[in-house]
Amino acid sequence: MTELLTTDTLARKLGVSRPTATRLVRNGEIESVSDGKRQLVQREALLRYLEKNNLVECPHDHARRGGGTDGIVALSFFSGALGLDIGMELAGINAILYCELDRKCRMTIDANRPDVALLGDITKVTAADVREMAGIGESTEVDVMFGGPPCQAFSTAGARRAFGDSRGNVFLRYLELARELAPRYLVIENVRGLLSTAWPIEEGGEPVRGGAMRHVLNILSDMGYDVSFELYNAANFGAPQIRERVVLIAKRGGTVGKLTPTNSNDPSWGLPRWRTFRDAVDGLKGGHHTEFPEDRARFLRMLGEGQYWKNLPEDVQAEAMGKSYLLSGGKTGFYRRIWFDRPCPTLVTSPTMPATYLCHPTEVRPLTVEEYKRVQGFPDDYRICGSMADQYKQIGNAVPVPLGTAVGKAILDDMSGVTPDSRWDAFPFSRYTHTNERTWSVG
Secondary structure: OEEEEOOOHHHHOOOOOOOHHHHHHHHHOOOOOOOOOOEEEHHHHHHHHHHHHHOOOOOOOOOOOOOOOOOOOEEEEOOOOOOOHHHHHHHOOOOEEEEEEOHHHHHHHHHHHHOOOOEHHHHHHOHHHHHHOOOOOOOOOEEEEOOOOOOOOOOOOOOOOHOOOHHHHHHHHHHHHHHHHHHOOOEEEHHHHHHOOOOEEOOOOOOEEEEEEEEHOOOOOOEEEEEEEEEEHHHHHHOOOOOOOEEEEEEEOOOOOOOOOOOOOOHHHOOOOOOOHHHHHOOOOOOOOOOOHHHHHHHHHHOOOOHHOOOHHHHHHHHHHHHHHOOOOOOOOOOOOOOOOOEEEEOOOOOOOHHHEEEEOOOOOOOOOOHHHHHHHOOOOOOOOOOOHHHHHHHHOOOOOHHHHHHHHHHHHHHOOOOOOHHHOOOOOOOOOOOOOOOOOOO
8 A cells, every 4th residue: 555644744754844845745846645634645756756856865863773883983073975974984984973964964874874873963962862872882982073063153254253153152062072972082174264263262352363273272171182283285185176174183192193195286295296177087977067157158168278257358357257346356266267187176065156166177067066076085976965056065065085084094093003204294284384283373
């Protein structure tokens, strides 16, 4: 007999509100039948809707399926589409629990890693919840806890409200949870803005440049952790992308050495060159992508590989840029075509955002979802759930997989007692200076 679903059940399976589920039925987006009193949905109709929209049933919080660990107890928070997690896996650290609130990301997680424990809102999660869902007892030590709290509260592109922003508050909840779980190693990944965001050093004091970072470091010190950190360009670890992220590694009883670079744009370091966009997409056939509006695409046709709005004929620059023409700054993302033989610029959540175009080097189109996956290091067969916009967003928000691998290797080396190679102490990990625990300061 065909299973019939009520609107309430449909809403739970889709992870949406009841009014949204009702609208989907009324609009005919999900076929329904009537029993004379109400509209019901056959399970087959739900499955057709999910397949058509590249979705799976929205997973509810669940415990880990299957027992045992590989010897390392690792927990992932703000897991997103699992970019950092896949990188850690490649190094040899497999999370036994993910914590992620976003509905589409949860679908992606369940489509790829259904047996790992899954939790949702970190503000409602306790240490006891984590241990129960992960299947580890109170006496089991957590080896690694890692995650990238939402970065918008510290981004240089935003208002930078730090811990006064609700997204900044989940950062503090992450630290509180770490205090309760007491992992041997705690990893925090975030944007460059974390290093400079202003925040009062003392309660009631005036905000100080770098105060947010100092606040985090003070909390970690109070928790008994020693911290090493650096601003890392993912290109130095094999990602075909210029993407700079702060990585803090806190350890109880000592510090972890810097990540070991695998690539460099300076041949004097004796490393392979940075990987390029051409390297990333080699052998990739076809793909799915959105489109540039025609009124903008006509200007892109005037540009060659690696060019942007300033390379347009002078008599059309103002027309192409509109109100943005008079803005200060380089505006290098406007009408930008990327280079084949250089790393890709930082992937954003949409390749058609006017100020951060990611146009193919020779074709008049944005990068495809498949090219996005290659640039970030996701496997070709890795499923990203949701619409095309959802897929771009999830991939664009992810940590580059090679950077995650470098983090995992640094932790495993430290666990094994491997002495960090002092050769890399002077390595230029990013284009900036004074970005690590030895050289950074507030003010």
